[in-house]
Amino acid sequence: MLLRYKVKKAELFGSAARGELRSNSDVDVLVKLPEEASLLDLGGLYMDLKEALGREVDVVTYGSVNTRLAPYVFSNTIKVI
Numbered sequence: 197m198l199l200r201y202k203v204k205k206a207e208l209f210g211s212a213a214r215g216e217l218r219s220n221s222d223v224d225v226l227v228k229l230p231e232e233a234s235l236l237d238l239g240g241l242y243m244d245l246k247e248a249l250g251r252e253v254d255v256v257t258y259g260s261v262n263t264r265l266a267p268y269v270f271s272n273t274i275k276v277i
Contacts, residue, residue, distance in 0.1 A: 222252035
């Protein structure tokens with residue numbers, strides 16, 4: 197699925213990366229998309245991941261991570277691709 201959207205890089209962060217995922221937790225995913233990707237591509241990726249994982253997901257691009265939160269987010273990730 198990540199390849200279908202031409203995701204160049206993907207990492208888990210948050211509770212999934214820390215091994216603290218609960219039944220009501222969402223899955224936080226950092227992605228790097230090609231420059232030509234649109235918001236529709238990002239939305240499609242979100243919907244497909246949500247359906248595949250059977251739970252809420254938070255799809256975040258690397259460039260949209262809040263600078264104050266970046267050290268926390270980037271310090272605890274698991275590489276997907």
